[in-house]
Amino acid sequence: MAMYPEPADPSRFFTQAELETFERDGVICARGLLDLPTVEHLRTALEDAIESLAVLGKGLNRANDGFHGDIFVWKLHDAFRDLALFSSLPALAQQVIGTQTIRFFYEQFFVKRAGCPIDTPWHQDIPFWPVTGSQIASFWITLDPVTRESSGLEFVRGSHRWSERYKAITPGHDPYMMDTDLPPSPNFAERRDENDVVGWDMEPGDVLLFGPVVCHGSAGNASNATDRRALAFRYCGPDVRYAPRHATMPLLWDHGLEAGDSLSGPLFPQVWPRVIEEEIARRMEGPEPPSDAQLGSFLKHVAESGFGPGAKKLSGLQ
């Protein structure tokens, strides 16, 4: 039987005060959650990942404007895999979500180079995803110092309690990842005080913790000196179930889930209290590219569904 590392102990857990603020506001900025060697390691890994974007990353990419994004990078790049499965994040996710078992949902990166004009439209995360459920915690990790000017992420405090749901819109307005039935979100930054918009100046190693419903967004990177490289790692509990819907985040690996199943298996591996060998054995052998069948059916769907010019770019990529 293969021996895999146990999840690492966090250098610190969330304090009671942080957890109470998270419960009340729907978001906190936790200082110094990751150490600087980890941040440095992730910077190198992220630049490698940008150099070798997979198909969806190529579709999300707006290189001329200095924007790069990709999802499920952990399937291909070991530094992302190890952070997802074996770092202190699983223990921290368990502290927040509170369930006996925790699974890794997925991760994505959002890179806005100095001067990148692309904003992240105000949105909630849950409409992007082909899932239902509330037990989801996102850890937004910055690899660079960040201010509001350099595209710090901002939130509407308390909006995690709202019943409204808004259309999911990616930074590149990618139509194949846009839930079409929902109304667009207001631009909460237009009346920042009235809307109780909060954000933080952050240092590498600081982490934003937030849930799946809180409204958030960020401006372009108006700094002409500092890149803004951020990673979002997301974990979930058993109430998160597969719920396929039109124009939501595609799952490009075989997952074997039926609508209504709790997320499980090699695409959504258990990470707490420990990993399960059968779920991660294939990934531990080496990079795991998307399945031809899933990728093919996604690109066919994009090509056929009349999503417009953004989709043409993607369907021309394979």
Ligand SMILES: O=C(O)CCC(=O)C(=O)O
């Ligand atoms: O970094 C950004 O601009 C967007 C991040 C985000 O929306 C998320 O992680 O859910």
